[in-house]
Amino acid sequence: MMKTLLTALFICCSLFLNAQTNVFLIGRTLGEKIIANGDTMRVFGFASNLSSHPPIPAPLIEANQGDSVHIDFWNVSQLHHHTIHLHGLDVNQANDGVPMLSFDVDHMEHGWYHFKAPHAGTYLYHCHVGSTLHLQAGMYGPVVIRPSDGSNTTWDGGYAFDTETMLFMSEFDTFWHSDSILDHEHDNGAVHDSLEIPRYTPDFFAINGLSDQQLEDTVELTSKTNYVNYFRLVNIGYCSNKVIFPGSLNAIIIDSDGRPLPNNVISDTVEIYPGERYGVLAESSTPVLDSIEVHYFDMMTGVLKDVQYVKVDIQIPNQVAELPKLNNLRLAPNPTELELKVTFDLIQPATIGFRVVSIDGRLIKSELVKRYLSGNQSISINTSNYSAGQYIISITDGTRVVSKQFVKK
Amino acid sequence: MECRVRKKSSKNKFYRVKSAFLSMVCFISFQAIFFANNIDQTLFVNAGQAYCVDGHQMAFKAFNSTGVFEQQNVQLSVGVGDTLSLSVINNDTIVHGFDVKGMLGLRDTILPGDTAQFVFSSADLGLFIYYDHLNYPNHAYMGLSGIIGVGINEQSFFWNIKDHQSEWNDSLAFGGVVDWLNYYPDYFTINGRSNPNINGDTTARVEGEIGDTILIFMANTGQAEHSIHFHGYHCEILYSTMSTSHIGRIKDTFPLKRLEGYVLRLVPDQVGEYPVHDHNLLSITGGGLYPFGMFLTILIQ
Amino acid sequence: MRLVKIYLFVALAIVLVSFNLTDARSFKILGNGVQNSTVDRNGRVELAEIKFLNTTENDLYLHWERLENTLPIEWDYSMCAFGKCQIGIPSGGALKLISPGKPGFLALHVFPKGIQGQGTVQFKLFDPKDKSNFELLEFHIIAE
Numbered sequence: 001m002m003k004t005l006l007t008a009l010f011i012c013c014s015l016f017l018n019a020q021t022n023v024f025l026i027g028r029t030l031g032e033k034i035i036a037n038g039d040t041m042r043v044f045g046f047a048s049n050l051s052s053h054p055p056i057p058a059p060l061i062e063a064n065q066g067d068s069v070h071i072d073f074w075n076v077s078q079l080h081h082h083t084i085h086l087h088g089l090d091v092n093q094a095n096d097g098v099p100m101l102s103f104d105v106d107h108m109e110h111g112w113y114h115f116k117a118p119h120a121g122t123y124l125y126h127c128h129v130g131s132t133l134h135l136q137a138g139m140y141g142p143v144v145i146r147p148s149d150g151s152n153t154t155w156d157g158g159y160a161f162d163t164e165t166m167l168f169m170s171e172f173d174t175f176w177h178s179d180s181i182l183d184h185e186h187d188n189g190a191v192h193d194s195l196e197i198p199r200y201t202p203d204f205f206a207i208n209g210l211s212d213q214q215l216e217d218t219v220e221l222t223s224k225t226n227y228v229n230y231f232r233l234v235n236i237g238y239c240s241n242k243v244i245f246p247g248s249l250n251a252i253i254i255d256s257d258g259r260p261l262p263n264n265v266i267s268d269t270v271e272i273y274p275g276e277r278y279g280v281l282a283e284s285s286t287p288v289l290d291s292i293e294v295h296y297f298d299m300m301t302g303v304l305k306d307v308q309y310v311k312v313d314i315q316i317p318n319q320v321a322e323l324p325k326l327n328n329l330r331l332a333p334n335p336t337e338l339e340l341k342v343t344f345d346l347i348q349p350a351t352i353g354f355r356v357v358s359i360d361g362r363l364i365k366s367e368l369v370k371r372y373l374s375g376n377q378s379i380s381i382n383t384s385n386y387s388a389g390q391y392i393i394s395i396t397d398g399t400r401v402v403s404k405q406f407v408k409k
Numbered sequence: 410m411e412c413r414v415r416k417k418s419s420k421n422k423f424y425r426v427k428s429a430f431l432s433m434v435c436f437i438s439f440q441a442i443f444f445a446n447n448i449d450q451t452l453f454v455n456a457g458q459a460y461c462v463d464g465h466q467m468a469f470k471a472f473n474s475t476g477v478f479e480q481q482n483v484q485l486s487v488g489v490g491d492t493l494s495l496s497v498i499n500n501d502t503i504v505h506g507f508d509v510k511g512m513l514g515l516r517d518t519i520l521p522g523d524t525a526q527f528v529f530s531s532a533d534l535g536l537f538i539y540y541d542h543l544n545y546p547n548h549a550y551m552g553l554s555g556i557i558g559v560g561i562n563e564q565s566f567f568w569n570i571k572d573h574q575s576e577w578n579d580s581l582a583f584g585g586v587v588d589w590l591n592y593y594p595d596y597f598t599i600n601g602r603s604n605p606n607i608n609g610d611t612t613a614r615v616e617g618e619i620g621d622t623i624l625i626f627m628a629n630t631g632q633a634e635h636s637i638h639f640h641g642y643h644c645e646i647l648y649s650t651m652s653t654s655h656i657g658r659i660k661d662t663f664p665l666k667r668l669e670g671y672v673l674r675l676v677p678d679q680v681g682e683y684p685v686h687d688h689n690l691l692s693i694t695g696g697g698l699y700p701f702g703m704f705l706t707i708l709i710q
Numbered sequence: 711m712r713l714v715k716i717y718l719f720v721a722l723a724i725v726l727v728s729f730n731l732t733d734a735r736s737f738k739i740l741g742n743g744v745q746n747s748t749v750d751r752n753g754r755v756e757l758a759e760i761k762f763l764n765t766t767e768n769d770l771y772l773h774w775e776r777l778e779n780t781l782p783i784e785w786d787y788s789m790c791a792f793g794k795c796q797i798g799i800p801s802g803g804a805l806k807l808i809s810p811g812k813p814g815f816l817a818l819h820v821f822p823k824g825i826q827g828q829g830t831v832q833f834k835l836f837d838p839k840d841k842s843n844f845e846l847l848e849f850h851i852i853a854e
Contacts (some may be wrong), residue, residue: 009561022410028795028797029795030794030795030796030797031797032797047797049821050786050787050788050790050797050798050819051786051787051788051798051819052798053796053797074756076790076795076819077795078790078792078793078794079793085640087661087663088643088661090642090643090661090679091641091643092641092681092684093641093680093681093682096640096641096681098640098684101681101683101684107795108756108757130692130699131690131693131700132690132691132693132694132699133699133700135690136690137709138477162825174622194699194700194701195698195699196689196697196698196699197694197697197698197699199593200691221637232820238689238690238691240634240636240664256658256660257643257659257660257661257662258643258661259643259658259660261658262656262657262658263654263657265654271664272638273634273636273662273664273688273689274638274662274687274688274690275636275638275661275662275664275686275688276636276662276664276688285671291673294521298634299634299635299689300572300592300594300632300633300634300691301589301591301592301638302588302634303590307708332784333783335783348583380777388797388798388800408447409783409798
């Protein structure tokens with residue numbers, strides 16, 4: 001009896017002291033991604049639900065330092081087996097996701113991974129089966145371990161920040177996404193798959209899965225003067241990167257691979273190689289409308305292959321705080337088929353605008369609607385010709401932007 | 410860090426010594442010098458055929474300890490303050506060079522059949538790359554590059570990282586010209602071996618126990634850049650050829666530019682077998698096949 | 711005698727037509743073409759599957775078409791056809807080659823996500839070389 005009570009007390013204390021984070025991910029191999037030229041490219045990936053194409057990068061896994069993290073990985077992709085390697089998290093061998101040293105997950109099987117969240121920082125997860133192919137195919141995502149109190153601080157006792165932006169660098173070689181490459185043979189009896197790897201000639205260079213015009217339509221950082229902005233830089237591609245911040249952002253490199261640097265480095269330029277992560281603080285006392293340049297270098301030749309630009313918009317905070325006018329945004333039905341009804345409450349008259357963006361950043365529709373009186377209002381959006389997938393609708397009343405996701409079936 | 414490389418030519422009876430700092434070095438390094446060893450090593454510049462992981466052969470050259478060709482360059486190891494006296498014999502049919510990267514101005518060329526002598530010493534832990542500087546990068550690319558590790562302990566390991574576009578080896582061996590802007594290697598090695606054979610090299614395959622202090626002397630003597638990622642552990646940078654600002658960083662992924670290297674300290678805190686590999690995952694291939702490239706494991710009991 | 715000849719001719723014709731009808735079937739459902747699943751609203755139907763067999767001596771390519779989907783829109787679901795696991799339930803597609811005497815399948819995965827309800831997904835499975843050669847497959851899902 002005493003033993004039972006003590007056990008129960010121990011479990012309760014453990015639960016109280018160490019929170020548990022549960023993650024459910026679905027492995028997919030028939031995903032679709034719209035790339036910068038408007039084409040649809042087949043991708044592999046990790047999805048958080050059955051009805052959506054796997055996003056690239058994959059969904060964020062986040063936990064606080066000290067939390068117990070449990071990942072249930074369900075592989076729903078005939079012909080292929082997969083794993084989840086927790087990159088940089090120093091998990092034990094059984095949970096490391098290397099198929100020949102632990103286990104792999106075949107179609108319709110579940111694989112479970114457990115670890116205690118270590119040092120606060122930026123990490124990754126990716127498939128380690130046929131990793132050269134599967135990673136390029138899209139099976140990668142971020143892991144963010146926050147300080148033990150979950151605050152907007154880089155680590156326990158670290159730097160507080162006002163905004164947080166992740167820049168996830170990778171490339172796409174569209175030939176590597178063709179069926180003949182992705183539907184490679186798999187030998188269930190082999191220690192690990194022996195695969196023919198084609199020559200790598202990337203034709204799209206991405207940040208957070210977006211490139212070229214897609215990035216043009218996106219502002220990755222919108223902030224205020226004298227705000228501390230924390231950038232999490234990740235390179236998951238096969239090129240090396242130089243990330244060049246505008247001088248006005250006064251960039252300081254403070255951490256790498258989940259550990260603080262022994263000495264901060266004041267530098268506008270961060271060199272980041274495949275698998276590395278860096279944390280950078282940036283702050284400006286004056287307005288900035290500029291771009292962060294990301295250079296992609298071929299690691300075999302050193303030749304510059306491409307440059308992408310990440311928009312940064314830093315403004316002076318309003319002298320007089322304006323009350324938000326728009327509240328209680330609702331979408332129905334969601335998922336939608338033919339028409340999406342957007343309803344909201346206005347506490348004072350406002351001119352309403354909205355824009356719809358696909359989950360991979362492609363601008364679908366942008367419209368300044370009209371001036372509405374206060375009260376409950378609605379907008380109907382014709383979604384009949386939208387492709388199936390996930391979208392984000394952003395509504396603005398001129399002072400505030402509210403965004404919600406919806407699914408087109 | 411104070412290092413001295415003194416070149417002694419068989420044709421020149423005069424020696425050049427950094428006399429301006431000699432007395433200070435001697436004073437500071439008194440204990441080390443008092444207990445320092447003198448090590449003699451002969452290196453032969455040999456030409457031959459290297460075997461790739463899939464049995465493919467390519468023309469290759471290496472610094473070996475005898476006149477018989479081996480595809481792995483000699484790993485030179487010295488303690489802090491030790492003196493390493495090198496005799497380098499050109500056993501090939503063309504002129505070669507010898508240089509230690511980072512050492513000021515004391516390089517030499519060696520005619521076929523000739524011998525050159527060098528003296529190396531370092532008062533601090535570190536890593537130095539010795540290589541054939543002539544016709545750079547061609548001779549070094551053909552295989553003539555290796556590691557001098559200073560301050561090794563009883564659990565030190567060496568990773569001499571290379572890459573090759575095999576048909577270029579054969580072309581260069583016959584005096585051909587290549588365009589490095591179109592370089593696309595098909596074989597990736599550590600100490601001349603690829604996966605799974607790297608694990609059979611006891612100087613490369615890290616083995617130990619929890620709490621051990623393991624040193625890894627890692628250098629990129631190839632033509633491509635690499636990014637070496639550790640599963641299971643973070644390592645501390647004790648020495649970097651690229652910048653002293655890297656010292657003290659604790660990381661799981663280490664970028665390696667051409668002719669650059671690190672000394673890493675690994676203190677394992679868990680048992681298991683964990684991969685280490687290039688995270689430019691193209692380098693895990695060999696002859697176009699995954700995973701027969703730059704991939705090995707660490708085993709901690 | 712003449713009547714006997716007529717009767718024999720008609721009988722022979724019927725037999726020949728019957729054989730032709732029999733030979734037109736290139737696949738058959740294994741078990742039931744209707745799959746019923748009941749699950750707790752907070753649970754999951756990870757696999758509801760209907761199998762079918764290639765009854766010919768040749769490789770068989772089958773197509774499928776979604777005829778109906780009345781699953782609640784709040785549910786999360788997708789399907790696998792033999793050879794391909796789809797995102798959601800598309801309007802149609804093709805199966806991987808089914809070898810002679812071997813089975814194929816259509817399968818459904820459904821997460822009710824805490825929403826009580828029920829729904830039906832109906833597919834038409836057919837041989838594209840002969841669209842009259844088809845079967846209807848139904849999945850009924852109830853979340854309580």
